[in-house]
Amino acid sequence: MSTTPGPHAPSPTGAPGGREWLTDCHCAEPVLHLLTEEGWSIVTDGGTNIHCTSPDGAVYVGFLPETVEAALYDTLWLVSVEDPHTGARWTQKFTAGTPAQAVAGFVAALIATPTRACPVCR
Numbered sequence: 302m303s304t305t306p307g308p309h310a311p312s313p314t315g316a317p318g319g320r321e322w323l324t325d326c327h328c329a330e331p332v333l334h335l336l337t338e339e340g341w342s343i344v345t346d347g348g349t350n351i352h353c354t355s356p357d358g359a360v361y362v363g364f365l366p367e368t369v370e371a372a373l374y375d376t377l378w379l380v381s382v383e384d385p386h387t388g389a390r391w392t393q394k395f396t397a398g399t400p401a402q403a404v405a406g407f408v409a410a411l412i413a414t415p416t417r418a419c420p421v422c423r
Contacts, residue, residue, distance in 0.1 A: 323400040327377070329364040331405040336362065339412055360387055362408060371397070378404050382411070 329351055341362075343382060351364040363379040368411045370376040378395035395404050 313332075323402050326400045326402055327397060328401055331361065331401040332364065332378075332408060335405050335409060335412075357385070358412065359383055366397075370394075380408065380411075 305348075307401065333343060334351070336353045340356050341346040342356075344352050346352065348367045349364075350367050354360070354363075359382060361381040363380070363381075364377065365371050366377060370379070374394075374419075375396045376394045377422075378399065380395075381390065381392045381393060383390040393407070397407060410420040
């Protein structure tokens with residue numbers, strides 16, 4: 302029988318080298334800072350929801366604490382990518398428990414990958 306490994310009990314001496322894993326920070330600032338530096342359009346909708354669009358319009362990042370999805374499905378962050386040439390689209394949702402630094406890391410990886418082609422799938 303195969304099982305998926307899960308988190309282990311914390312070590313009583315802490316992580317090697319004093320490493321602390323991301324477990325908190327649920328504000329939007331780490332993501333907004335990254336996107337501002339990258340020249341993205343950032344607007345609020347009059348509440349606390351924040352909508353961000355890449356300079357080419359192909360990527361949307363939403364911080365959506367006041368939406369129905371946030372209330373019903375625990376979706377705080379929504380990342381959506383659409384290929385302007387083919388219309389292919391995918392989305393990734395992050396819960397309110399996901400640290401903003403992790404969302405920023407995910408978005409930074411998208412920004413750092415300037416081509417849609419996977420080097421393995423070409």
